[in-house]
Amino acid sequence: MANVSNETAQALDDALNAIRDNSPYGGRPGASADPDSGRGYSFVRSICNDTVVKLSRGYYDTRTRPPECLALQFVRKYTEVPVPGVRRVVVAEGSHYTVMEKIEGTPLHKVWPTLTPSQRFGVALTLRDYLLQIRRASEKYERRSCPGPMGPEPLECSGLEFIIMDRNWGPFDSAKQLIDHFNKLCRLPLPDAKGARIEDNQLVDRYPLVLTHSDLSLRNIVVGKDGRLWIVDWEYAGFYPPWWEHIMVLNAAINDARTGGWMRGEAVCNAEESWWHWWSSIPFVTGSWHTERRLLRRYAMKPRRAKDGSWAPF
DSSP: OOOOOHHHHHHHHHHHHHHHHTOSSTTSSOOBOOTTTTSSOBOEEEEETTEEEEEOOSOOOTTSOOHHHHHHHHHHHHOOOOOOOEEEEEEETTEEEEEEEOOOEEEHHHHGGGSOHHHHHHHHHHHHHHHHHHHHHGGGOTTTTSOBSOSSSOOOOOSGGGTSOOSOOOOOSSHHHHHHHHHHHTTOSOTTOTTSOHHHHSOOOOSOOEEEOSOOOGGGEEEETTSOEEEOOOTTOEEEOTHHHHHHHHHHHHHHTSTTSGGGOTTOTTHHHHHHHHHHHHHHHHOOOHHHHHHHHHHTTOOOOOTTOOOOOO
């Protein structure tokens, strides 16, 4: 690996210190407030015009690379999906910091409302192709049968708690263990489904696991200055059933419709119409998983309206 300049090395040190010093968690490695991120805190700092450093929020064995880093390297090696390149991993005070390529461009959530219907279809078609590439490439991962983040051993699944509020997410040794856990939490099979096929009233382990981004919000898709669509923020990536991407994209879209979401911003023109157009595109992008969506909706995605008046189609 090429040596970095003294200026870049100093910028890296400053960025690591800034991330640690601005922790919202009482001294634990944390993040600095970032009003442009759309989230409460940002774990990313720019260290020069083409490079950023990001804290891995999980606590992983410092002898191995963090799962996000492994996912990025896997996607770059086996697909043509544009993702940031990993430049190095720094271990400091027991935490991983991934130094990666900075993607210049505009988040898709800022561009989407300005696109014509044909342009939106082009975006959806591109994203669909990206996911198909990743799913095909997943067979090249030697530990594909183990659900959760990439790594040399089973790890606790991350991101699933956004759908089902349960703290016990593994590690799981097999897809069957993960599916059984889903069924237990969602109280499946359905008690009133006598005579129905098994796969119609409970989740079934019948699909090979595939690499899943798990947070494919429009905020995490960047329209690059090079004209390509880049997918960033692979923090919650891991190997899950192929229907999981569909569920997580739906969940991200619902969050976008709530207070603080992109479509609620005053500067967004035709926000609601734009949002519905994205919502209707999701099954085309991820594939339609009607049965799994119906089963999870019963428990994990109950229809609700927030006190602030936010709406959602679930």
